[in-house]
Amino acid sequence: MRCGKMAASPPPPPARAAGTWGGVRRRCQRLLYWVPVLFISSILCWSYYAYVTQLCLLTMTNIGEKVVCLVAYHIFFMLFVWSYWKTIFTLPMNPSKEFHLSYSDKESLEREPRGESQQEVLRRAAKDLPIYTRTMSGAIRYCDRCHLVKPDRCHHCSVCDKCILKMDHHCPWVNNCVGFSNYKFFLLFLAYSLLYCLFIAATDLQYFIKFWTNGLPDTQAKFHIMFLFFAAAMFSVSLSSLFGYHCWLVSKNKSTLEVFRAPIFRHRTDKNGFSLGFSKNLRQVFGDEKKYWLLPVFSSLGDGCSFPTCLVNQDPEQASTPGGLNSTSKNENHLFPAKPLRDSQSHLLTDTLSWSETSAKAEKGKVGMSNPALTMENET
16 A cells, blocks of 8 residues: 555656756846847957957058057057956945845735835834935835845846846846946946047048058958948947946936936935035046046945935934035045945045035934835835
8 A cells, every 4th residue: 555655646746847947047048148248249359350460460551650559559458348347247236234124024024914014114124224215105115026125226127136236227238237336347348448449440540541442452451441440430429429428427426227217305306316516426436536537446435325415305314314414534445345334424425525515514414213104115
């Protein structure tokens, strides 16, 4: 009987097979995400061969012109590749542990019905956090996938399946989220790729005209030089518009997502709520030390979890007041990754020389216990 029962035991459920198939599909998707990066890399490798070998070494006859073009080209090429590499392989920063719900809060949130009970759970989780933005309905910004209270300017990326600090967008050309940790690298990537294309187009133009008018012999270099000019000119047009757009975003202290959906604060919606003026907006991305501005090394101010605002009427019951905090401490080292939450204001909020010129007589923000009128709303 026992043997018969063992022989008649039901087959294993198909869940394991479904899980295996799901894992294979995810791996295939990850591989496909690298296709745009491989395309850009292949174009870059070909342009190196076409410019260095076919144009400079085989076509140019003037030695001085060769040397100048090769030296300048390799400078632009190095900066382009360096910033592109940093944009791709710098991991996006996620909210620190202070923003994650505790295990007991997660259980309470799942157990309690929607209503005042869940509001109380979120009040406990958010009462000491520097959060000033809300959802469209005025609720606290909560991610039910990551089980955390979203910091200001943080959004959930559906591709990465993570909450990204100061998320700007997910860029397929770098196969990475562009956010707080690599936004400076992304800007430099756009700048140096634009300069790279403009330099190639400018130095290749005279030889392109000569080949076009049959002023030079019809050799193998003709195809490379002519196509190199077309490619450089085409990419220059698209990159100039994209770079100009992101320069405007930096000047206004906005992200791409905030352009399409303005940040909502407790009192009102303000599309310029995080703008502090051109100089301060620029330093928030590039840092105070100008020697690092043009290099793809991390120098942005803050920790990505809290940001100063230009709003006068802040929530008086919030735990801290980014726009009016005035302290004599000055944080000179902008470390990466982020500092603990208590130091999150860092140079953005505590430098009386650069960030608080007009707040010398401002009162310190009042410390409250909770955010009033919070309702739970899942937002991704």
